[in-house]
Amino acid sequence: xxxxxxxxxxxxxxTDIMYALSDPTRLExxxxxxxxxxxxxxxxxxxxxxxxxxSHHFKILRSAGLVETVIxxxxxxxxxxxxxxxxxxxxxxxxxxKVRAS
Amino acid sequence: xxxxxxxxxxxxxxTDIMYALSDPTRLExxxxxxxxxxxxxxxxxxxxxxxxxxSHHFKILRSAGLVETVIxxxxxxxxxxxxxxxxxxxxxxxxxxKVRAS
DNA sequence: ATTAATGTTCGAATATAATCGAACTATAGA
DNA sequence: TCTATAGTTCGATTATATTCGAACATTAAT
Numbered sequence: 001x002x003x004x005x006x007x008x009x010x011x012x013x014x015t016d017i018m019y020a021l022s023d024p025t026r027l028e029x030x031x032x033x034x035x036x037x038x039x040x041x042x043x044x045x046x047x048x049x050x051x052x053x054x055s056h057h058f059k060i061l062r063s064a065g066l067v068e069t070v071i072x073x074x075x076x077x078x079x080x081x082x083x084x085x086x087x088x089x090x091x092x093x094x095x096x097x098k099v100r101a102s
Numbered sequence: 103x104x105x106x107x108x109x110x111x112x113x114x115x116x117t118d119i120m121y122a123l124s125d126p127t128r129l130e131x132x133x134x135x136x137x138x139x140x141x142x143x144x145x146x147x148x149x150x151x152x153x154x155x156x157s158h159h160f161k162i163l164r165s166a167g168l169v170e171t172v173i174x175x176x177x178x179x180x181x182x183x184x185x186x187x188x189x190x191x192x193x194x195x196x197x198x199x200k201v202r203a204s
Numbered sequence: 205a206t207t208a209a210t211g212t213t214c215g216a217a218t219a220t221a222a223t224c225g226a227a228c229t230a231t232a233g234a
Numbered sequence: 235t236c237t238a239t240a241g242t243t244c245g246a247t248t249a250t251a252t253t254c255g256a257a258c259a260t261t262a263a264t
Contacts, residue, residue, distance in 0.1 A: 014129070014198070014201060014202070015123070015124050015125065015126055015129060016124075018120045018121070018123040018124035018129075018198075019120070019121070019124035021117070021120040022117050022118075022120035022121035022124055023117065023251095023252090024117055027116070027117060027120075041210080041211095042210075042211065043209095043210070043211090049253090049254090050253075050254050050255075051210080051211065051212085051254090052211090052212080052213085052214095052253080052254055052255075052256090053252080053253055053254060054211085055211060055212055055213085056212095056251090056252075056253080056254090057252095058211090058212095059212085060251095071210095071211090071260085071261090073209095073210085073260090073261055073262065074208090074209055074210045074211080074260070074261050074262065075209090075210060075211085075261095076210070076211060076212090089197070089201045090197065090200070090201065091193055091196075091197030091200065091201070092194070092197045092198055092201060094193075094197075095191070095192065095193030095194045095196075095197050096116070096120075096194055098192070098193065099116060099191045099192065099193070099194060100116070125221095125222090143240080143241095144240075144241065145239095145240070145241090151223090151224090152223075152224050152225075153224090153240080153241065153242085154223080154224055154225075154226090154241090154242080154243085154244095155222075155223055155224060156241085157241060157242055157243080158221090158222075158223080158224090158242095159222095160241090160242095161242085162221095173230085173231090173240095173241095175230090175231060175232065175239095175240085176230070176231050176232065176238090176239050176240045176241080177231095177239090177240060177241085178240070178241060178242090
């Protein structure tokens with residue numbers, strides 16, 4: 001496990017994004033990543049759930065194209081792919097973030 | 103079966119809306135309702151699927167608060183609850199509709 | 205080399221959802 | 235009243251997701 005695979009932006013489907021955002025835990029992760037605007041480790045994003053459960057949710061966020069994870073030492077740094085997603089699906093993710101921020 | 107129950111707008115959750123929109127068939131229904139902007143019967147919205155399957159999807163769209171159905175004779179007229187949803191979750195549904203329209 | 209830290213993957217249990225035929229309900233029209 | 239129409243509900247099948255402990259992999263530090 002050296003590098004994590006992500007879909008390219010043209011492979012990202014709107015339904016997958018909707019699905020990823022339909023889980024409260026995942027929506028909260030996305031909200032936190034959007035709020036801080038920086039890369040965060042899974043640890044920082046911990047929501048009182050077992051590691052394996054969190055890992056599962058990150059996997060879905062990644063495969064939906066919402067989150068990018070790069071490995072840095074033992075840590076996995078996660079960030080929102082907001083710029084790309086806003087180009088492909090203008091207004092969708094930003095509106096969700098705005099709603100959740102208020 | 104006289105009148106169909108819908109959630110009030112304050113009962114509507116963002117995650118339920120996301121979930122409802124994560125299915126291609128349902129997203130297509132929403133897209134058609136948004137595009138025409140008028141009430142449409144389930145028949146008009148038929149997507150080559152059995153009635154019972156379509157009914158299932160409408161049920162989910164209704165319970166998510168996305169669609170309102172009023173009975174008119176033997177027909178069930180469906181419309182998007184876009185005005186209410188835009189007040190509660192500004193920009194979300196409109197962005198999805200815009201993306202799908204393009 | 206050991207040990208610790210950070211996540212992933214596996215595997216199995218449980219839960220939720222999709223699908224669709226068949227039976228049903230409600231209304232309209234002849 | 236009989237029949238047609240529009241859609242829902244039931245029920246059973248199949249498929250997909252969630253959950254989380256335990257084992258594993260990778261890197262860092264001692």
